[in-house]
Amino acid sequence: MAEASRFFRTTLIPSFSQNSNPLHRTSHSHSQPILRRNTIRCSVSTSGDTTKTTENQRIPWGCDIDSLENASALQKWLSDSGLPPQKMAIERVEVGERGLVALKNIRKGEKLLFVPPSLVITADSEWSCPEAGEILKQNYVPDWPLLATYLISEAKLMNSSRWSNYISALPRQPYSLLYWTRSELDRYLEASQIRERAIERINDVTGTYNDLRLRIFSKYPHLFPEEVFNMETFKWSFGILFSRLVRLPSMDGRVALVPWADMLNHSCEVETFLDYDRSTKGVVFTTDRPYQPGEQVFISYGKKSNGELLLSYGFVPREGTNPSDSVELSLSIKKSDKCYKEKVEALRKYGLSMSQCFPLQITGWPLELMAYACLAVSPPSMNRQFEEMAAAASNKTSSKKDIRYPEIEEQALQFILDSCESSISKYSKFLQASGSMDLDVTSPKQLNRKLFLKQLAVDLCTSEQRILFRAQYILRRRLRDIGAVN
Numbered sequence: 001m002a003e004a005s006r007f008f009r010t011t012l013i014p015s016f017s018q019n020s021n022p023l024h025r026t027s028h029s030h031s032q033p034i035l036r037r038n039t040i041r042c043s044v045s046t047s048g049d050t051t052k053t054t055e056n057q058r059i060p061w062g063c064d065i066d067s068l069e070n071a072s073a074l075q076k077w078l079s080d081s082g083l084p085p086q087k088m089a090i091e092r093v094e095v096g097e098r099g100l101v102a103l104k105n106i107r108k109g110e111k112l113l114f115v116p117p118s119l120v121i122t123a124d125s126e127w128s129c130p131e132a133g134e135i136l137k138q139n140y141v142p143d144w145p146l147l148a149t150y151l152i153s154e155a156k157l158m159n160s161s162r163w164s165n166y167i168s169a170l171p172r173q174p175y176s177l178l179y180w181t182r183s184e185l186d187r188y189l190e191a192s193q194i195r196e197r198a199i200e201r202i203n204d205v206t207g208t209y210n211d212l213r214l215r216i217f218s219k220y221p222h223l224f225p226e227e228v229f230n231m232e233t234f235k236w237s238f239g240i241l242f243s244r245l246v247r248l249p250s251m252d253g254r255v256a257l258v259p260w261a262d263m264l265n266h267s268c269e270v271e272t273f274l275d276y277d278r279s280t281k282g283v284v285f286t287t288d289r290p291y292q293p294g295e296q297v298f299i300s301y302g303k304k305s306n307g308e309l310l311l312s313y314g315f316v317p318r319e320g321t322n323p324s325d326s327v328e329l330s331l332s333i334k335k336s337d338k339c340y341k342e343k344v345e346a347l348r349k350y351g352l353s354m355s356q357c358f359p360l361q362i363t364g365w366p367l368e369l370m371a372y373a374c375l376a377v378s379p380p381s382m383n384r385q386f387e388e389m390a391a392a393a394s395n396k397t398s399s400k401k402d403i404r405y406p407e408i409e410e411q412a413l414q415f416i417l418d419s420c421e422s423s424i425s426k427y428s429k430f431l432q433a434s435g436s437m438d439l440d441v442t443s444p445k446q447l448n449r450k451l452f453l454k455q456l457a458v459d460l461c462t463s464e465q466r467i468l469f470r471a472q473y474i475l476r477r478r479l480r481d482i483g484a485v486n
């Protein structure tokens, strides 16, 4: 969902570009269900913070997903509307609260679902209030804000919308960092770069809503009354999009909400993803393992880090189970650097800045990170190589060669190690403090929510710190190998 932030930055209104470049790639399916470690459950509809008045407003749509409220009505409506008989049913599950569970033996390589296009919501779906849809299209509103508005517009019609059974079964408050307050983000995610990403995303959503309000909603209050189209309802609809929208590669990458398919939970151990199947004319996925009756069936939401999963979907996979996990390491050119100006200029030329984040994985880090570190430590005598280093630090060069500067390798490795260690100490501080953290709550409801958020933050920070420890080990070993005493 870094992708989502990028999407917003590039298409965000004011320019109302139609070149939306949305986010979720969906892959799917899985093998062994992952048991969620933390057992603290919290109805996400429990607003914990009273800093904003809107926080206390309750979204009138959807349901609490810790029950199966509205699930059977959804299943009945779907089969009455053309969904073929299924080998799965919605049930309460260990991972993801509600999910799709096999009713019969399912073979590896079997196609499942077959959701027809008539049951899929896209930017081309018909509006119950066509005038509202027309106005958005005339104003070139991109797919994401358009779909967010569509969802609210249909939700407000309750039973008169054709999607009413679908909307009633959506979470009343999706799990997502959009619902964390600024003080919760600051407190629980201080050590993680995901905090910045969450703030950016919240600002993007707020900016998008404000822009729609100024440019469109305020001009047509009879179609978009503020009691219905407000920040709170937009937070809900964007939360739904972030956690359920899929991109369908075989439909030219179009984004869609796919009722029924969006009841599938994610597993990091499967690779199969949703797509439109031209031969059967429906949205399907192909299992990459067999399932027995009673087992939960999984898909993959894409190769995302734990932080990205928390950001968009509000969960953190069990420690060590996500091979795509990564942590962002921030490197900066020191202001006291004699060549600060030249280095920053070289970086700018390649779209980088004096402070840059690079993803570390348990298996290593990108070549770009080493190039950036070389630039950061290189002395004035190497100024002719600054551009080459900046180019290598960006992913804009076509040549992916591992440029080497033996004369500064040790300093560069030490520079990365110092950044790693400073990051590790931030995580340690948070993780130590989390045990005795005063949660500052006034009701059991708030306590439940804060414990839940804290546990998510502890899970995220533990997994990110683990990657940093691994990088620290590798860097120390390399420094030893090149003869530097550390």
Ligand SMILES: C[S@@+](CC[C@H](N)C(=O)[O-])C[C@H]1O[C@@H](n2cnc3c(N)ncnc32)[C@H](O)[C@@H]1O
Pocket (backbone or CB within 6 Å): 034, 036, 065, 095, 096, 097, 098, 099, 171, 174, 175, 243, 244, 262, 263, 264, 265, 266, 267, 312, 313, 314, 315, 316, 317
């Ligand atoms: C596309 S929906 C899947 C259906 C969802 N469980 C429901 O009841 O509506 C995505 C949401 O499911 C939950 N989810 C999916 N995979 C999960 C997992 N591996 N662990 C915990 N929660 C998960 C998260 O709340 C996420 O925001």
